[in-house]
Amino acid sequence: MTLTTGIQTYLNYIDGKWVPASTGEVEASINPANRHDVIGYVQISGRDDLEKAVAAAKNALSSWRKRSGPERGEFLHRMANVLERRADEIAETMTREMGKTLPEAKGETARGIALLRYYAGEGMRKVGDVIPSTDSEGLMFTTRVPLGVVGVITPWNFPVAIPLWKMAPALAYGNTVVFKPAEETAVTAAKLVECMEEAGLPAGVVNLVMGSGPVIGQGIVDHPDISGITFTGSNEVGRRVGQRAVARGAKFQLEMGGKNPVIVLEDADLDLAVEATVSGGLRTAGQKCTATSRVFVQSAVYDPFKEKLLSRVKEIQVGDGMDPRTWMGPLVSEEQLHRVLSYIRKGVEEGATLLCGGRRLEEENLKDGFFVEPTVFEDVTPEMTIAREEIFGPVLALIRVDTLEEALRLANDVPYGLSASIFTRDIGNMLSFIDEMDAGLVRVNAETAGVELQAPFGGMKQSSSHSREQGRAAIEFFTSIKTVFVKG
Ligand SMILES: NC(=O)C1=CN([C@@H]2O[C@H](COP(=O)(O)OP(=O)(O)OC[C@H]3O[C@@H](n4cnc5c(N)ncnc54)[C@H](OP(=O)(O)O)[C@@H]3O)[C@@H](O)[C@H]2O)C=CC1
Ligand SMILES: O=C(O)CCC(=O)C(=O)O
Numbered sequence: 001m002t003l004t005t006g007i008q009t010y011l012n013y014i015d016g017k018w019v020p021a022s023t024g025e026v027e028a029s030i031n032p033a034n035r036h037d038v039i040g041y042v043q044i045s046g047r048d049d050l051e052k053a054v055a056a057a058k059n060a061l062s063s064w065r066k067r068s069g070p071e072r073g074e075f076l077h078r079m080a081n082v083l084e085r086r087a088d089e090i091a092e093t094m095t096r097e098m099g100k101t102l103p104e105a106k107g108e109t110a111r112g113i114a115l116l117r118y119y120a121g122e123g124m125r126k127v128g129d130v131i132p133s134t135d136s137e138g139l140m141f142t143t144r145v146p147l148g149v150v151g152v153i154t155p156w157n158f159p160v161a162i163p164l165w166k167m168a169p170a171l172a173y174g175n176t177v178v179f180k181p182a183e184e185t186a187v188t189a190a191k192l193v194e195c196m197e198e199a200g201l202p203a204g205v206v207n208l209v210m211g212s213g214p215v216i217g218q219g220i221v222d223h224p225d226i227s228g229i230t231f232t233g234s235n236e237v238g239r240r241v242g243q244r245a246v247a248r249g250a251k252f253q254l255e256m257g258g259k260n261p262v263i264v265l266e267d268a269d270l271d272l273a274v275e276a277t278v279s280g281g282l283r284t285a286g287q288k289c290t291a292t293s294r295v296f297v298q299s300a301v302y303d304p305f306k307e308k309l310l311s312r313v314k315e316i317q318v319g320d321g322m323d324p325r326t327w328m329g330p331l332v333s334e335e336q337l338h339r340v341l342s343y344i345r346k347g348v349e350e351g352a353t354l355l356c357g358g359r360r361l362e363e364e365n366l367k368d369g370f371f372v373e374p375t376v377f378e379d380v381t382p383e384m385t386i387a388r389e390e391i392f393g394p395v396l397a398l399i400r401v402d403t404l405e406e407a408l409r410l411a412n413d414v415p416y417g418l419s420a421s422i423f424t425r426d427i428g429n430m431l432s433f434i435d436e437m438d439a440g441l442v443r444v445n446a447e448t449a450g451v452e453l454q455a456p457f458g459g460m461k462q463s464s465s466h467s468r469e470q471g472r473a474a475i476e477f478f479t480s481i482k483t484v485f486v487k488g
Pocket of ligand 1 (some may be wrong): 014153154155156157180181182183184211212213214216217218219221232233235237240241255256257260288289336339390391392460
């Protein structure tokens with residue numbers, strides 16, 4: 001059955017107008033809980049559409065950057081108010097389009113509102129310092145200027161929060177934006193941009209171009225009029241974005257994968273550690289760059305931890321994210337489902353022991369969706385694929401260790417360094433972990449996922465381009481420092 005009546009087509013937003021792609025092509029954005037449920041039709045744009053969007057952003061730049069910081073902040077306040085008014089509708093669209101449960105989608109939308117309010121306040125904060133000059137009659141100070149037109153390329157896993165934690169600071173600091181959302185969540189993206197339009201954002205300041213990564217994403221990266229590119233997604237694409245940006249001298253910022261460890265020591269509160277492992281690893285079906293993936297447990301508590309974890313995982317209710325009984329929704333797409341199932345197969349083939357889960361769920365009410373069971377492995381060795389590569393699915397690997405030193409050595413032995421947690425009551429262990437764990441986000445007695453918008457966020461090693469997003473750190477990417485010397 002195909003539910004096709006009254007389905008809306010969502011357009012690009014270029015220079016303050018909703019317009020179809022010049023290609024005339026659209027595609028259906030579907031519900032991963034039921035592939036027959038079409039959320040809307042979205043544009044498959046071509047390079048012509050991107051050209052128009054970049055020209056509009058370039059044209060809008062001089063008047064937008066000339067507005068005062070508080071004035072730009074006022075637009076962000078208004079966007080927050082519109083998003084707040086439409087929060088339930090947008091959260092429901094997110095759940096239907098991406099699959100995360102409705103409470104998770106509502107939480108993310110609330111985060112989006114808070115992000116807009118935080119960066120609205122940025123318009124009122126200082127942007128420079130006075131520095132003593134060697135010339136006693138001179139005044140020397142720093143100020144900041146916007147980068148210019150910024151390309152925003154985002155993934156599907158946080159379709160409201162990630163675009164907003166990039167676009168809100170971009171706008172607050174005086175840049176204009178060309179926004180290319182993931183194809184899987186383009187309807188949610190269109191609704192976000194509707195909020196911006198409703199808030200009265202001037203034409204050209206934000207331009208939405210839907211379409212494929214290789215055409216629109218690549219086009220943004222290569223466009224000579226785009227001064228900076230901010231990207232979140234896979235390492236494979238991120239690396240290419242970085243290389244192309246360097247080649248033409250554009251500024252770039254990459255947030256990519258994680259292989260995030262939890263370390264559970266023998267003095268840990270095991271109930272807390274289990275709850276945090278389940279929440280950090282399996283919420284949003286493990287589709288977070290900060291998701292827990294490897295769990296290092298000290299031998300003395302390995303068996304009780306394992307038993308508690310398995311009994312908690314077996315209680316998890318998988319289903320449509322709109323159903324209030326559901327704790328874990330589907331994976332975002334059929335491609336992602338096959339990718340996760342292939343990692344699970346690899347885990348078994350390489351000799352890990354499957355303790356629970358591992359199957360696609362195909363019961364009557366789930367058969368048209370992309371559901372996979374929450375999965376736990378043990379006997380996972382450091383060289384196995386499931387211990388090294390980002391799975392981006394609800395899969396946990398248990399690894400027994402004897403000491404904190406061994407746990408830290410193994411936890412650090414991957415190319416990623418995004419987020420990590422430890423569970424212990426010992427201050428010495430906490431301090432060793434904080435110091436020696438190679439991760440941009442280290443958390444003690446708390447899950448690996450769930451970043452706070454007012455704090456810097458980013459990874460070490462191959463998890464990022466070593467830049468940081470969110471909080472005040474965003475100013476470093478979205479502006480350039482100008483050192484000014486004035487003599488009367
Ligand atoms: N760190 C994170 O938060 C995320 C990590 N991932 C990882 O990536 C894997 C694959 O997910 P996927 O969605 O394919 O991630 P991608 O890295 O392919 O997609 C992220 C964004 O980049 C765009 N893009 C794709 N190709 C290019 C290109 N050549 N130039 C510029 N932009 C491009 C995508 O467009 P389009 O929509 O057309 O694909 C999307 O908007 C996941 O399994 C997971 O491991 C995925 C999402 C988020
Ligand atoms: O854990 C979070 O809150 C954010 C995760 C994230 O940034 C991502 O998955 O891309």
